[in-house]
Amino acid sequence: MFVLSRPHGTVRGRGAVRGFTDVDAASAALRSGEIDALTGAIPFDLADPAALVVPEVLHIDDAPLAGGPPLLRTPVSTTLHPTADEHRERVAHAVKRIVAGDVGKVVLARSVDIVLDAEVAPTELLDALAGGNAGHNAFGVDLGAATGSGSWLLGASPEVLLRKSGSVVTCHPYAGSAPRSPDPVVDRAIADGLLSSAKDLAEHAFVVDHLRDRLSHLCDDVDAPSTPQLQSTGEVWHLATPIRATLRDPATTALDLALLLGPTPAVCGTPSDVAAQIIREVEGERGFYAGAVGWCDGAGDGEWMVTIRCLELEADRRSLRTWAGGGIVEHSDPQGELEETAFKLRTVLNALGIDGLDQPRND
Numbered sequence: 231m232f233v234l235s236r237p238h239g240t241v242r243g244r245g246a247v248r249g250f251t252d253v254d255a256a257s258a259a260l261r262s263g264e265i266d267a268l269t270g271a272i273p274f275d276l277a278d279p280a281a282l283v284v285p286e287v288l289h290i291d292d293a294p295l296a297g298g299p300p301l302l303r304t305p306v307s308t309t310l311h312p313t314a315d316e317h318r319e320r321v322a323h324a325v326k327r328i329v330a331g332d333v334g335k336v337v338l339a340r341s342v343d344i345v346l347d348a349e350v351a352p353t354e355l356l357d358a359l360a361g362g363n364a365g366h367n368a369f370g371v372d373l374g375a376a377t378g379s380g381s382w383l384l385g386a387s388p389e390v391l392l393r394k395s396g397s398v399v400t401c402h403p404y405a406g407s408a409p410r411s412p413d414p415v416v417d418r419a420i421a422d423g424l425l426s427s428a429k430d431l432a433e434h435a436f437v438v439d440h441l442r443d444r445l446s447h448l449c450d451d452v453d454a455p456s457t458p459q460l461q462s463t464g465e466v467w468h469l470a471t472p473i474r475a476t477l478r479d480p481a482t483t484a485l486d487l488a489l490l491l492g493p494t495p496a497v498c499g500t501p502s503d504v505a506a507q508i509i510r511e512v513e514g515e516r517g518f519y520a521g522a523v524g525w526c527d528g529a530g531d532g533e534w535m536v537t538i539r540c541l542e543l544e545a546d547r548r549s550l551r552t553w554a555g556g557g558i559v560e561h562s563d564p565q566g567e568l569e570e571t572a573f574k575l576r577t578v579l580n581a582l583g584i585d586g587l588d589q590p591r592n593d
């Protein structure tokens with residue numbers, strides 16, 4: 231099963247006629263007309279297996295999921311990768327490499343392994359994720375249909391890697407973050423601070439520059455405003471830029487665009503190859519985190535979200551891994567970056583009904 235809930239509608243894929251773990255084979259089958267739809271997840275490292283299926287039925291309607299209340303689970307065990315101290319050290323080291331000129335920006339992430347006190351049904355968690363943000367953004371991908379793993383990838387990503395309809399491509403990159411506050415006056419002041427933060431504006435510009443450059447390979451009229459706007463989730467303020475471009479060849483598929491554009495510097499860095507190498511050395515394999523989740527129809531139209539604010543729920547339905555990362559640039563502060571991972575983790579933790587991770591505050 232596949233579900234992508236967005237403010238403008240919900241896409242559901244049911245059944246699996248065929249599965250693909252090789253993105254190039256999936257892309258070729260779509261382009262040749264051998265298959266007429268595709269749903270699923272692309273990993274961060276395209277050399278890793280994807281989880282793509284040709285659904286028996288692809289159903290598209292014009293309402294998001296209604297969303298449900300948060301669940302009420304308690305962790306019986308929590309393991310952080312890495313510890314707070316180690317993450318601060320990694321950020322400090324990345325800043326040194328940036329100052330040395332090895333890389334311009336690199337996104338470093340932390341993961342948390344949690345074992346819950348009781349099982350969670352993937353569809354129940356999907357509803358809780360959709361209920362946790364005003365846009366009812368949420369996704370759920372049964373990874374087993376393609377990989378046989380029995381796991382589900384679930385999340386509430388606010389970030390559209392791309393949407394393709396006919397010859398029009400839109401992207402909505404997010405980069406640059408600050409925590410929401412329950413106090414409206416403080417919340418507004420935090421948002422205003424983000425909009426004028428030189429460090430966050432620089433962090434954001436890497437992503438827009440990358441998308442402008444990659445889109446120009448296939449598109450004319452790439453239109454991106456010169457300054458970002460504010461967007462928010464339930465937990466986080468972001469800088470975001472709406473980008474629009476016109477494809478030279480409208481037969482280019484949304485999947486091909488996802489492979490061309492991602493992983494962007496919102497989740498990887500600049501230059502992409504150097505940043506990806508640093509991430510591999512520092513974090514190891516990311517799996518599906520920071521890849522893309524989405525769908526594509528027979529005309530090549532579709533939508534792909536950046537796989538963030540997400541978790542992988544294992545076959546036992548009690549064990550899960552969730553992730554949060556942040557873009558490191560020259561003026562990043564290790565403690566600030568640690569705190570950023572903590573408030574980004576709240577999206578998934580809130581949906582599960584988990585208050586704290588039972589660790590010292592900054593862990």
Ligand SMILES: C=C(O[C@H]1C=CC=C(C(=O)O)[C@@H]1O)C(=O)O
Pocket residue numbers: 337339389404405406407468495496497538539553554555556557574
């Ligand atoms: C990498 C993540 O967020 C990205 C998206 C928005 C803002 C980001 C930032 O401010 O660093 C990240 O680029 C994540 O949530 O794990």
